[in-house]
Amino acid sequence: xxxxxxxxxxxxxxxxxxxxxxxxxxxxxxxxxxxxxxxxxxxxxxxxxxxxxxxxxxxxxxxxxxxxxxxxxxxxxxxxxxxxxxxxxxxxxxxxxxxxxxxxxxxxxxxxxxxxxxxxxxxxxxxxxxxxxxxxxxxxxxxxxxxxxxxxxxxxxxxxxxxxxxxxxxxxxxxxxxxxxxxxxxxxxxxxxxxxxxxxxxxxxxxxxxxxxxxxxxxxxxxxxxxxxxxxxxxxxxxxxxxxxxxxxxxxxxxxxxxxxxxxxxxxxxxxxxxxxxxxxxxxxxxxxxxxxxxxxxxxxxxxxxxxxxxxxxxxxxxxxxxxxxxxxxxxxxxxxxxxxxxxxxxxxxxxxxxxxxxxxxxxxxxx
Amino acid sequence: xxxxxxxxxxxxxxxxxxxxxxxxxxxxxxxxxxxxxxxxxxxxxxxxxxxxxxxxxxxxxxxxxxxxxxxxxxxxxxxxxxxxxxxxxxxxxxxxxxxxxxxxxxxxxxxxxxxxxxxxxxxxxxxxxxxxxxxxxxxxxxxxxxxxxxxxxxxxxxxxxxxxxxxxxxxxxxxxxxxxxxxxxxxxxxxxxxxxxxxxxxxxxxxxxxxxxxxxxxxxxxxxxxxxxxxxxxxxxxxxxxxxxxxxxxxxxxxxxxxxxxxxxxxxxxxxxxxxxxxxxxxxxxxxxxxxxxxxxxxxxxxxxxxxxxxxxxxxxxxxxxxxxxxxxxxxxxxxxxxxxxxxxxxxxxxxxxxxxxxxxxxxxxxx
DNA sequence: AATAAATCAATCATGTTGATTAATACGTCA
DNA sequence: TGACGTATTAATCAACATGATTGATTTATT
Numbered sequence: 001x002x003x004x005x006x007x008x009x010x011x012x013x014x015x016x017x018x019x020x021x022x023x024x025x026x027x028x029x030x031x032x033x034x035x036x037x038x039x040x041x042x043x044x045x046x047x048x049x050x051x052x053x054x055x056x057x058x059x060x061x062x063x064x065x066x067x068x069x070x071x072x073x074x075x076x077x078x079x080x081x082x083x084x085x086x087x088x089x090x091x092x093x094x095x096x097x098x099x100x101x102x103x104x105x106x107x108x109x110x111x112x113x114x115x116x117x118x119x120x121x122x123x124x125x126x127x128x129x130x131x132x133x134x135x136x137x138x139x140x141x142x143x144x145x146x147x148x149x150x151x152x153x154x155x156x157x158x159x160x161x162x163x164x165x166x167x168x169x170x171x172x173x174x175x176x177x178x179x180x181x182x183x184x185x186x187x188x189x190x191x192x193x194x195x196x197x198x199x200x201x202x203x204x205x206x207x208x209x210x211x212x213x214x215x216x217x218x219x220x221x222x223x224x225x226x227x228x229x230x231x232x233x234x235x236x237x238x239x240x241x242x243x244x245x246x247x248x249x250x251x252x253x254x255x256x257x258x259x260x261x262x263x264x265x266x267x268x269x270x271x272x273x274x275x276x277x278x279x280x281x282x283x284x285x286x287x288x289x290x291x292x293x294x295x296x297x298x299x300x301x302x303x304x305x306x307x308x309x310x311x312x313x314x315x316x317x318x319x320x321x322x323x324x325x326x327x328x329x330x331x332x333x334x335x336x337x338x339x340x341x342x343x344x345x346x347x348x349x350x351x352x353x354x355x356x357x358x359x360x361x362x363x364x365x366x367x368x
Numbered sequence: 369x370x371x372x373x374x375x376x377x378x379x380x381x382x383x384x385x386x387x388x389x390x391x392x393x394x395x396x397x398x399x400x401x402x403x404x405x406x407x408x409x410x411x412x413x414x415x416x417x418x419x420x421x422x423x424x425x426x427x428x429x430x431x432x433x434x435x436x437x438x439x440x441x442x443x444x445x446x447x448x449x450x451x452x453x454x455x456x457x458x459x460x461x462x463x464x465x466x467x468x469x470x471x472x473x474x475x476x477x478x479x480x481x482x483x484x485x486x487x488x489x490x491x492x493x494x495x496x497x498x499x500x501x502x503x504x505x506x507x508x509x510x511x512x513x514x515x516x517x518x519x520x521x522x523x524x525x526x527x528x529x530x531x532x533x534x535x536x537x538x539x540x541x542x543x544x545x546x547x548x549x550x551x552x553x554x555x556x557x558x559x560x561x562x563x564x565x566x567x568x569x570x571x572x573x574x575x576x577x578x579x580x581x582x583x584x585x586x587x588x589x590x591x592x593x594x595x596x597x598x599x600x601x602x603x604x605x606x607x608x609x610x611x612x613x614x615x616x617x618x619x620x621x622x623x624x625x626x627x628x629x630x631x632x633x634x635x636x637x638x639x640x641x642x643x644x645x646x647x648x649x650x651x652x653x654x655x656x657x658x659x660x661x662x663x664x665x666x667x668x669x670x671x672x673x674x675x676x677x678x679x680x681x682x683x684x685x686x687x688x689x690x691x692x693x694x695x696x697x698x699x700x701x702x703x704x705x706x707x708x709x710x711x712x713x714x715x716x717x718x719x720x721x722x723x724x725x726x727x728x729x730x731x732x733x734x735x736x
Numbered sequence: 737a738a739t740a741a742a743t744c745a746a747t748c749a750t751g752t753t754g755a756t757t758a759a760t761a762c763g764t765c766a
Numbered sequence: 767t768g769a770c771g772t773a774t775t776a777a778t779c780a781a782c783a784t785g786a787t788t789g790a791t792t793t794a795t796t
Contacts, residue, residue, distance in 0.1 A: 012785085031741055040787055045743060047785095062794095068740025069794045150700065203595055205665075217665060219587070226667025227571055228702065236664040236700035238657055240608035244664075244697050289606055293661045296604040296612075297573075297585060299594025329612050332518065332604035334596065380750085399776055408752055413778060415750095430759095436775025437759045 008054060009081075009142055009360045014039060015047055016363045019056060020221075022076055023101075023194070027060055029071035048074060055140075056080040056100070076101050081361070084131070084144035085352030086124055087184065088167070090155070090211045091264040093120055095127040098353035102195035104346070106131055111264065114158055117165040124171055143177045143356025147187035147348045149212060180355035185214020186232050187351025188343070190223050192304060194354040194362070197342040201301050205294045205336075207234055207287060208347065209307030209317065213246040219298065222364050237290045245290050249283035251308065266310040266345070276313065284320030291321065292328055295336045306341025308348075314340055376422060377449075377510055377728045382407060383415055384731045387424060388589075390444055391469075391562065395428055397439035416442060423508075424448040424468070444469050449729070452499070452512035453720030454492055455552065456535070458523070458579045459632040461488055463495040466721035470563035472714070474499055479632065482526055485533040492539055511545045511724025515555035515716045517580060548723035553582020554600050555719025556711070558591050560672055562722040562730070565710040569669050573662045573704075575602055575655060576715065577675030577685065581614040587666065590732055605661065607654045617651035619676065634678045634713065644681065652688030659689065660696055663704045674709025676716075682708055 011019070017037055022028055030048055034041045051057040051074075058077045062070040080100035087094040093115065097106040108127045112119060128144075135141075152162040168181040182190070189206035192198065193216075206216040215234030217224045224231045235246035247253065255261045257275055262268060291303040305318045322338045343350060359365050379387070385405055390396050398416055402409040419425040419442075426445045430438040448468035455462040461483065465474040476495045480487060496512075503509075520530040536549040550558070557574035560566065561584075574584040583602030585592045592599045603614035615621065623629045625643055630636060659671040673686045690706045711718060727733050 014785090029741075034741095041742065042744085042788085043786060064795070066740080067738080067796050069742070069792090071741060201595065219592075224587075224666065227569065227669055228667050230701060231665065231667040233664045233667070233701050236698065238660050238664070238696055242697060244699060246700075290661075292606050293658075294665055296601045296606070297599065297662055297665060298592065299596050299599040299601070301595055328606055329610060330604065331612060332614075333598060333601050382750090397776075402776095409777065410753085410779085411751060432760070434775080435761050435773080437757095437777070439776060 008140065011361065012047075013363055014043070015051060016361055018044070018047055018051065019076065019361050020363055022057070022074060027073035027075035029063070029073050031071060033074075054080075078103065079139070081140050081142040081357070082135075083142055083353035083356050084128070085349045085354075086144065086146045086171070087187075087349040087352050088115060088120055088146065088148040088152075089184070089264065089348075090114070090149075091261075093123050094349045095124060095131070096349050096353060097131050098350060100357075102350065104350070106134070107349075114155070115152070115162075117161050117167075120167070121170060128171075128175075141177050142360050144171070144175070144179045145187065145352035145355030146171070146179065146181040147184040147352040148181060149184050178356065178359075180359065182352075182355055183214060183232070184208075184348045184351075185210070185212070185235070186216045186223065186225075187355065188214075188306060188341075188347035189216020189218065189232065189304075189351065190354045190358060191343050191347045191351030192306065192341050193218050193221070193223060194357060195343070195350050198304065198339060200304070203298065203300055204302040204304055205234070205291065205298075205300050206232075206304045206306065206341070207249075207290070208341075209249055209251065209283070209305070209309060209314075210348075211250065211252050211308075213250040217294070217298070222362070223358065234290060237293065239286045239289050243286075245286050248286035253283070254279045264308075269310050269313070276316075280313070280316050280320050284317060284324045287317070287321045288324035288328055291336055291338065292325060292330060292333070296333050299333075300336050301334075303336045303338050304341050305338060306344060306347055308345050311344065314344065376508065379729065380415075381731055382411070383419060384729055386412070386415060386419065387444065387729050388731055390425070390442060395441035395443035397431070397441050399439060401442075446471065447507070449508050449510040449725070450503075451510055451721035451724050452496070453717045453722075454512065454514045454539075455555075455717040455720050456483060456488060456514065456516040456520075457552070457632065457716075458482070458517075459629075461491050462717045463492060463499070464717050464721060465499050466718060468725075470718065472718070474502070475717075482523070483520070483530075485529050485535075488535070489538060496539075496543075509545050510728050512539070512543070512547045513555065513720035513723030514539070514547065514549040515552040515720035516549060517552050546724065546727075548727065550720075550723055551582060551600070552576075552716045552719075553578070553580070553603070554584045554591065554593075555723065556582075556674060556709075556715035557584020557586065557600060557672075557719065558722045558726060559711050559715045559719030560674065560709050561586050561589075561591060562725060563711070563718050566672070566707060568672070571666065571668055572670040572672055573602070573659065573666075573668050574600075574672045574674065574709070575617075575658070576709075577617055577619065577651070577673070577677060577682075578716075579618065579620050579676075581618040585662070585666070590730070591726065602658060605658045607657050611654075613654050613658050616654035621651070622647045632676075637678050637681070644684075648681070648684050648688050652685060652692045655685070655689045656692035656696055659693060659704055659706065660698060660701070664701050667701075668704050669702075671704045671706050672709050673706060674712060674715055676713050679712065682712065 030044045034044045057074045060073040062072045064070045078099045078101045083098045085096045094109040096104050110123050153159050168179050172179040185208040188208040202221045204218050208214050213235040216232040237245045294300045318338050318340045325335050398412045402412045425442045428441040430440045432438045446467045446469045451466045453464045462477040464472050478491050521527050536547050540547040553576040556576040570589045572586050576582050581603040584600040605613045662668045686706050686708045
């Protein structure tokens, strides 16, 4: 799957670095690229020529008004590559086609009471066929990413069918592009890293509060996977009281307090304020503890909090986490900045699509 | 300090990789190097020729008895480069000259009740002069590393003098080589990584129990420093009870229980077994908690425990940590293996010397 | 005239590829 | 038993490919 040097996807590290820089900082002229990459202007000329020819970059309008020859900013070509994302959730499957700049071009979804392999596969296959049919033959799909919770079968007896399903392999059959699978919370982190609208440092920890709590760790601008593909398992972080983060900071905990489950969109989020406030207080305490742990270990300057929750709730969680962190001992370390994510419910599906993007277009394949 | 391309120290990434491989796996023939680096045999021939010419590698006796042409294993040249290490402790300063394979060639030390800048600087300068005098002019010193606890001034009013001392800059003056400074617990980790006799994976966390508790994080074979040079501050990891690791797992805690301080060598370690056992039990609990946190965050497969304690104590700590970890919740993660370090009291001084070594000879400069 | 962006042409550094040589073990045959 | 051919492995040589740098040059602007 990862062994074929598909010619148009075979980018060098320096080409990837250029694309990654423009993705994060917006359109840049060649001179700026030379300066920040440390490469010679000549090398940038050669590399960008190739990238433009291959349809990954567009030359913008020349910028006049400054001393010296005008510069021509280079921007990402939206159709440079397309990516498919499949997100598997507790109540919802989603399939999306995402372009090179992170726009969702096509989106389909289906609601269920609980996911079965048959239903998910049928939805994915049919959606895939429809999408592929609708595309011009010139459209370049680089790959598909799947965001799925780990251990679906732990959710209850009706989920036992997932035990021996290899979603990735089942869907990859017959497709002309590779398929990637990752924990859904990690994909949310990947989305923030690749498509996020926040200003982020090279190192940060991402906490994503959905039915479960999970996260991702970004070091040196790359999402860390870990030797056993289980880094960023923030939901499993131990917290005081013999518990783990996901016991305190997850929507499932809120649902338990509430006595009912919440629908898979913000519009249905009707939660009594006192119940929510209490949940937030406890969750924030756990989040603060975990954030400080990460900082002591990795010198993390920023912790991003996001989740499949309404913006107001996310804000309250972030605020409460900041407050809770003040009460925890931090001798010898600098408390990290807590900021909100920018993608909320769309983080996981965008992150799914970001998996092939990172693999082919980010320096180092963004895997580690 | 780090900007000059001293010719004999200007090694390419591939040269560094070769040296690093041989350092860890022992003498290797060229064919093996080609296989594991992925470079062509021809490239290995060229690179090793240069490394031998420059005095970093020695060709060993050819190995016969196998099918095919005999192979000539290449080993590190002990005099390939020399490194100075200065370790500053609570009761002890040490200065050492360490060769390319991690042997301590010269060692001097001085005991005090508490360190003052004057005394430490005088000791270092005099020792430095003596050592440099004793060396042949052909000896190649690559640099000096300093292992010092952070925030010395927090130890008490008599240490206030350290507030505005830049040890690194003061000592660098007049020296022909660069000086590096790092937290002493981090250098212990660096020593295990570079000179350690244990078999280690590419990712591990190192816990070092001395007067304080600290540690280091190694990812992808590189010691992680962090954007603010404070990664691996494991002593500051929060643990249940509103405390931090160093409140539970440090020799200073033991000394408090004991009502007296312990001398800076194993021979003076006379601790009643019940006091030690109780201390170990509490420390192990905290260590296990921290180990699990690190694993959830980074998918760490191995945690190394070492310290400035007798081997038996270290073993008891490791054993107790393993046990304590079983009692902590670990849903969603694999508990890491707990192993003992191999360097004990010499870890920090060796690690100090390893700082310049890593900077010049490890892939990526081993800083991150 | 100064400045900055971008390119051209020549060169260099560092790798690969494919052919070649060297030294050995092992099977086979006289 | 000893001699000899063959497969195997290590290592190198020579030619070439890739991808960068350097220094001179062109262009468009204040």
